Amino acid sequence: MKITVVAVGRLRKSPELSLIDDYLDRFNKAGRSFGLGPAQIIEVEDKKNLGMEAEAALIERALPTGAVLVTLDERGEVISSPDFAQKLAGWRDGARDVAFVIGGADGIAPALRARADYSISFGKMVWPHMLVRVMLSEQIYRAGQIIAGTPYHRV
Numbered sequence: 001m002k003i004t005v006v007a008v009g010r011l012r013k014s015p016e017l018s019l020i021d022d023y024l025d026r027f028n029k030a031g032r033s034f035g036l037g038p039a040q041i042i043e044v045e046d047k048k049n050l051g052m053e054a055e056a057a058l059i060e061r062a063l064p065t066g067a068v069l070v071t072l073d074e075r076g077e078v079i080s081s082p083d084f085a086q087k088l089a090g091w092r093d094g095a096r097d098v099a100f101v102i103g104g105a106d107g108i109a110p111a112l113r114a115r116a117d118y119s120i121s122f123g124k125m126v127w128p129h130m131l132v133r134v135m136l137s138e139q140i141y142r143a144g145q146i147i148a149g150t151p152y153h154r155v
């Protein structure tokens with residue numbers, strides 16, 4: 001089950017990038033025996049700064065065919081980590097790949113939001129998109145640990 005995070009913007013060498021690499025490496029190593037992963041990030045960049053419609057076109061092009069489309073959006077559903085793990089396990093069991101989309105400064109274009117299969121909110125506050133990448137990577141790793149039954153996620 002491939003997991004692709006399609007994210008707007010380029011993340012240079014930074015503490016955020018180190019965290020993301022660390023969480024996704026750990027997820028990819030641990031998830032293999034549970035049919036989870038690999039997880040990778042695809043960055044898209046609208047160099048002309050034409051706004052979210054132009055970004056949406058780039059995102060659409062990067063989306064893997066047939067993957068469940070999940071947007072990260074403050075208007076989405078707030079779910080617990082165990083529920084998120086259950087969702088990932090369900091998509092894995094249904095032999096579905098998953099694509100998560102994180103928007104840029106203006107958010108995700110309404111048409112792309114409307115066609116999402118699911119939308120996750122990390123609360124009503126708006127977070128910087130680079131931090132959302134870190135938070136999502138940690139939740140993907142955490143979900144893998146919950147599915148594997150390790151003590152990482154203490155209830």
Ligand SMILES: C[S@@+](CC[C@H](N)C(=O)[O-])C[C@H]1O[C@@H](n2cnc3c(N)ncnc32)[C@H](O)[C@@H]1O
Nearest residue numbers: 072073074102103107121122123125126127129
């Ligand atoms: C700076 S925010 C853009 C906010 C923008 N006002 C909007 O309407 O979406 C950039 C991206 O980070 C993600 N994001 C920010 N806050 C979030 C939250 N609370 N829950 C989930 N995703 C969030 C979304 O993918 C969003 O498109």
